[in-house]
Amino acid sequence: MNADDVHAAEGQPAQAGAFAEITEMPGHLLRRCQQIAVSIFMQECEGSGLTPLQYVALSAVDHHGELDQNRLGGLVALDRTTIGKVVTKLETRGLVARRRSTDDRRFNAITCTPAGRALLAEVRPAVEAAQARILEPLAAEEQARFLGYLMRVAEGNNAHSRAPLRG
Amino acid sequence: MNADDVHAAEGQPAQAGAFAEITEMPGHLLRRCQQIAVSIFMQECEGSGLTPLQYVALSAVDHHGELDQNRLGGLVALDRTTIGKVVTKLETRGLVARRRSTDDRRFNAITCTPAGRALLAEVRPAVEAAQARILEPLAAEEQARFLGYLMRVAEGNNAHSRAPLRG
DNA sequence: GTATTATGATCACTATACTGATTAATAATT
DNA sequence: AATTATTAATCAGTATAGTGATCATAATAC
Numbered sequence: 013m014n015a016d017d018v019h020a021a022e023g024q025p026a027q028a029g030a031f032a033e034i035t036e037m038p039g040h041l042l043r044r045c046q047q048i049a050v051s052i053f054m055q056e057c058e059g060s061g062l063t064p065l066q067y068v069a070l071s072a073v074d075h076h077g078e079l080d081q082n083r084l085g086g087l088v089a090l091d092r093t094t095i096g097k098v099v100t101k102l103e104t105r106g107l108v109a110r111r112r113s114t115d116d117r118r119f120n121a122i123t124c125t126p127a128g129r130a131l132l133a134e135v136r137p138a139v140e141a142a143q144a145r146i147l148e149p150l151a152a153e154e155q156a157r158f159l160g161y162l163m164r165v166a167e168g169n170n171a172h173s174r175a176p177l178r179g
Numbered sequence: 180m181n182a183d184d185v186h187a188a189e190g191q192p193a194q195a196g197a198f199a200e201i202t203e204m205p206g207h208l209l210r211r212c213q214q215i216a217v218s219i220f221m222q223e224c225e226g227s228g229l230t231p232l233q234y235v236a237l238s239a240v241d242h243h244g245e246l247d248q249n250r251l252g253g254l255v256a257l258d259r260t261t262i263g264k265v266v267t268k269l270e271t272r273g274l275v276a277r278r279r280s281t282d283d284r285r286f287n288a289i290t291c292t293p294a295g296r297a298l299l300a301e302v303r304p305a306v307e308a309a310q311a312r313i314l315e316p317l318a319a320e321e322q323a324r325f326l327g328y329l330m331r332v333a334e335g336n337n338a339h340s341r342a343p344l345r346g
Numbered sequence: 347g348t349a350t351t352a353t354g355a356t357c358a359c360t361a362t363a364c365t366g367a368t369t370a371a372t373a374a375t376t
Numbered sequence: 377a378a379t380t381a382t383t384a385a386t387c388a389g390t391a392t393a394g395t396g397a398t399c400a401t402a403a404t405a406c
Contacts (some may be wrong), residue, residue, distance in 0.1 A: 030299075031242035031254075037306075038313045039216040039231055041329035043382085044256055044344070046213040047363075048336045049206040050392090054364095055339070063391065064206055073200035082354055087198075089211055094393050096355070116399050118354045132197075141202075146205045149335025150328060158328040161317060162208035163323070168316025169215045172222070174394065178209070217362090223396095232362065249384055260361050261378075263385070268361085285371050285384045341364065 025139075048148050056142035060135040061105070065090070067132075067139060069098045073108055073124045074132055080119040086178030107131060218311050223309035227302040228272070232257070234306060236265045236301075240275055240291045241299055247286040253345030261342075274298060 034040055052062045062070070065088075072087045073079065079087075085095035099122060102108040107128035110156075113119040148157040171177050186250055201207055219229045229237070232255075240246065241256045246254075252262035269275040274295035280286040290300075314322045337343050 030303075032386095034235055034238050036326065036330065038326060039220055039310060041326065042209065042213045042313075043215045043335055044333040044340070044361095045233065045329055047218045047256065047342065048210045048333060048340045049209045050363085051249070051341045052336065052339050054205055054341075063208065065392065068201055068207060070279050071198045078323045080354070087272065088203065090392090091394055092355070093357090095250065095397085097391080097393095108324060116354090116402070120355070136197075143206060144205045145339070146209075146332065149331045154328060157201065157209065157324065158332070159205060161321060161325040161328070162205065162212055163203065164216045165313065166208055166211040166215060169219065169313065172219050173211070173215045174218045174221075175214065210392095211370055214368090230361065247384070256364095259385070260365085260387085261361095264361080283372070283384090287385070332397085 014136055020021070049142075052143045052145050053139070056138045056145070057135055060129070060138065062135060065094075066102060068105055068137065069095065070102055070124065070128055070132060073102075073122055074129055078121050078123045080121060082119075083178075085175070089173065089175050089177040090128075091175040102128070106163060119151060197299060212313075216309075218313050219307070220309045221310070223305040224302055225299060227305065229298070229302060231264055233269060234302065236262065237269055237274055237291065237295055240269075240289050241296055245290045247280070247288060249286075250345075252342070256340065256342050256344040257280050258342040265340060270297070307313075 031076060037141055050064055053067075054173050057067070060067075069084065069090075072084055075085075081095055085101070088095070090098070099108060099110060099120070103110050104136060105127075106125055109123045109125055110120050113121045115147065147158070150158055166177075183295070215285075217231055224234070227234075228235060236251065236256050239251055243251075248262055248266060251257060252259055252313070257265070260315065266275060266287070270277050273292055274292075276290045276292055277287050279290045314325070317325055328336075333344075
């Protein structure tokens, strides 16, 4: 910046080097990688109008057939409120159908529509292209090890998550 | 669920097995790991009232001395709007000071307050405990390799990020 | 058969993470 | 000097990711 710059006047900050360490911490790196993964997904899947979360949730509904929001949230590791909003978005686009279960009227019964299934099939190549781009900085063997580590970190810490996977 | 369950009637869903594959994709795993990393940070650093982002941003301000919001956003890889909100939150807690630069009146000059520096020092052990817990499912050698992979994925794809790191 | 408990969904609220439009100030061009 | 372009910040809007409170319904206890 300029003349009224404290930086120049104070010499060394209180915790010299501490910030550099933070940028090499797993928490910070995971945030950056997740941020990048979303960016790449949005680029590759632009035409579909789907976000990563919408794609995963729609796939889960397609794969599992009719299920309630709570179970769906567990399958994709999302809290009750967020999965509710994702379902609302998918519903307004006609990709899933939502109705109150007549059996137990507390439940929202979610099903995948033909339009939802068609979009899933259509966007699938772009999703796979995105995944390949995310891993591109690593060699093939490293990619496999990296995925293995991610799976173990996710599974090993699942109980510590605020929205654990409930398969 | 129950009797009016479409699942039982339809047999196999359209894309059998596709969802299982998605749960092993880097995009999904990175989201889950980031989600878990935030959960663990919030548990360990509960007393500080700091979120992961607030901690990283505050550290960056401390380390770099006075700087503007745009540069701060670049250092922590955040877009202009999000870094603005983080700074507002830190400002209301008195952890940073924000004033218009007299030199160039477009800039917000951000500085770390003594209270901010004190909190950083206080919370540091909890932050490191959180990082250790995130990596716990991996052996020491694997942790080092995992961090190396995360750094290469983040750096190699930096240009594809919607809010790239600008060191 | 009523009271208690448990559960699914929704609402209000906070924080993260962006885009596009706008505003204010500076820099570059002519 | 006046016009144009650029830049920092902010605002409105959308999506992700949660918490705690509330409401309706269902299951259980007594």
